[in-house]
Amino acid sequence: MKRKYLLYAICVLAGISACSASKKGQGESISDLWKRYDVGIVIFEDKAPQTKGSDIYHRIIPDAESYIKEQARAVLATLYSSPEDSIPPVSKIHYTLEDIDGISAKGGDHGDITIFYSTRHIETSFANNDTIKLFFETRGVLLHELTHAYQLEPQGIGSYGTNRVFWAFIEGMADAVRIANGGFGPDARPKGGNYMDGYRTAGYFFVWLCDNKDPEFLRKFNRSTLEVVPWSFDGAIKHILGDQYNIDELWREYQIAVGDIQV
Numbered sequence: 001m002k003r004k005y006l007l008y009a010i011c012v013l014a015g016i017s018a019c020s021a022s023k024k025g026q027g028e029s030i031s032d033l034w035k036r037y038d039v040g041i042v043i044f045e046d047k048a049p050q051t052k053g054s055d056i057y058h059r060i061i062p063d064a065e066s067y068i069k070e071q072a073r074a075v076l077a078t079l080y081s082s083p084e085d086s087i088p089p090v091s092k093i094h095y096t097l098e099d100i101d102g103i104s105a106k107g108g109d110h111g112d113i114t115i116f117y118s119t120r121h122i123e124t125s126f127a128n129n130d131t132i133k134l135f136f137e138t139r140g141v142l143l144h145e146l147t148h149a150y151q152l153e154p155q156g157i158g159s160y161g162t163n164r165v166f167w168a169f170i171e172g173m174a175d176a177v178r179i180a181n182g183g184f185g186p187d188a189r190p191k192g193g194n195y196m197d198g199y200r201t202a203g204y205f206f207v208w209l210c211d212n213k214d215p216e217f218l219r220k221f222n223r224s225t226l227e228v229v230p231w232s233f234d235g236a237i238k239h240i241l242g243d244q245y246n247i248d249e250l251w252r253e254y255q256i257a258v259g260d261i262q263v
């Protein structure tokens, strides 16, 4: 009952995007579709059991392993149409609570993934004893990091550390998945900027494209990394929406639509 209330509060708070799997009136069938998908072994390890943050975490998430698996399936349903798609296999997710600075980050590769979540960040997020706010933040951060485990990566343009386009796409998609699943509050969208800024600035734009240009946009955008090589934002846009579209013109259209540019 308590959990149901929490989830309800989260949906109301966040205003789940039409782009998310759950708002297509097929919530049941989508969860059925992914129910048996092997998301990998999830190993939860509390490396900071003496901290206040750890205590709070266990209170809001009593069964971390099944909670992480549930969110992994939400990520998969956002990025892919079905378990038969080309999904990078994940064999193991080692999720740790750690008493360190920062928020959360994904490490590892080839399906052997590590994700840490900072107990210091948990304590900061729980500053006003607001359980719903902390649960909301924890889920949002987890959706972002899990996207890194399952998303496809651009090819032919270098790597996350060497190419800004690669980086902006990877981080933009992780926040787009978080946004599409109602993982940010109503005022989280940054004003202005450019999609090359990655993270939320790019993420809200990608979700806008999904809501306004093609309801399958996020899945097609993820998949475009297999089909557009070398990958580019404009190449992917033309591949998905047609040659008449241009990434910078779409960005301007989006900025006008959301009221960041007055014309």
Ligand SMILES: [Zn+2]
Residues within 6 Å of the ligand: 144, 145, 148, 170, 171, 174
């Ligand atoms: Zn990230």
